[in-house]
Amino acid sequence: MLSRIAESLFWIGRYVERSDDTARLLDVHLQILLEDPWAEVDLACRSLLSVMDRPTPPDDVAIGRVEVLDVLAYDRFSPSSIAGALVAARENARRAREVISTELWESLNATWNQLPSHMRPARPHDYFTWVRERAAVVAGIIEATISRDETWAFLVLGRSIERADMTARLLMTRALAGTGGPGWTTLLRSCGAHEAFLRTYRGIASDERAAGFLLLDRLFPRSIVYALDQADACLAALEPVVDRATVDDARRHLGLVRTNLEYRPLADILDSLPHEMEQVQRACAAASDAVRGKYFPSAAATTWVGENL
Incomplete structure (x- = not known):
């Protein structure tokens, strides 16, 4: 392509x-x-x-x-x-x-x-x-x-990186606004997640569970972890690993921030939510730059092959 x-x-x-x-x-x-x-x-x-x-x-x-x-x-x-x-x-x-x-x-x-x-x-x-x-x-x-080929992979890769970034921004606005900002139920509804959240927790809702659902749920398409995981899957499909000792730069950025969210206590993440969401945004920006540099380097110099005219 x-x-x-x-x-x-x-x-x-x-x-x-x-x-x-x-x-x-x-x-x-x-x-x-x-x-x-x-x-x-x-x-x-x-x-x-x-x-x-x-x-x-x-x-x-x-x-x-x-x-x-x-x-x-x-x-x-x-x-x-x-x-x-x-x-x-x-x-x-x-x-x-x-x-x-x-x-x-x-x-x-x-x-x-x-x-x-x-x-x-x-x-x-x-x-x-x-x-x-x-x-x-x-x-x-x-x-x-x-078809689930390179066309689909690039489309979904862009969508997944943007979704993780924008969901992080949504959660950051909630954290910065404090008690005067939108409640967690409002944020769930804005993401189309309220019904899925209630089914997951059988109607037993809390702010901590709502935050965890938008951050960490592995089955809901608009959670940050799900979006990061899908972006990683698209990158893996575009270029399967050949050297088992190295990993692609874009996958490294996304993987580091995803594991940082997945394997830490939720309470620790919520205590520093603006900082954590800023890290997600930075990782998405770095991954986007790595994808741009690897697959479509527009600044590459043109070289002529053959006889000079």
Whole structure:
């Protein structure tokens, strides 16, 4: 597979997942601001922008819901926003048109065409719901129409790395907001995990168990450990181990942070949750850089072979 095609597939997976998870995160936090009359809107919005690695205005400039939505939801020119991620996913699909299924291309193209009519509705929740539905359609088409070859591996690798990173950001916002932030039940619902959580623990819920479910559950697709494990499986499928004494850089970054979560007491992780989630984000960024350097080094110099013209 050409490196430019592999890169486009990887970023399709990341951008679609980014739009989905950003919609979930914004939906939760904007709902909290609406329901809590005592919420410090400016501080909450600055914290959210900081967690999402977006620059914040000077302290003397007030930030509210409108500014956060403009930056994280409606900016079509920034791949860090919902609209920008959907635009970027469609552009990468256009570049990889020869290897993706017709259904996947039509779904991403239809999402791009419908985007202007769904932006800036009277209720932002309607926009977030539409984004989640479109991301679910894309994910279903990937699972149903793509052979389990390199095409599928790069798509799911990008999606898994992005999911682990974004779930870590969601949990970090909960930790930084303290008692004024969304409760664990709200976070479970935002990830579509509430019913699965209740079935797992037979309705005996607690904050510690809810946190552990989103962090460590090995069967729920949106937990951090599950996403890291799936990313590792995709990397193993792309290049089976030849030298038994070494391991790929991307797999090393993901494996270290995954085992750090899996084999430590949950109470220790929760005591330093912001730090632990920052480590997950750093590992995902390092793994993404390692994948980029190994499979699609765009900065490689061009060398001419044959007669100089």
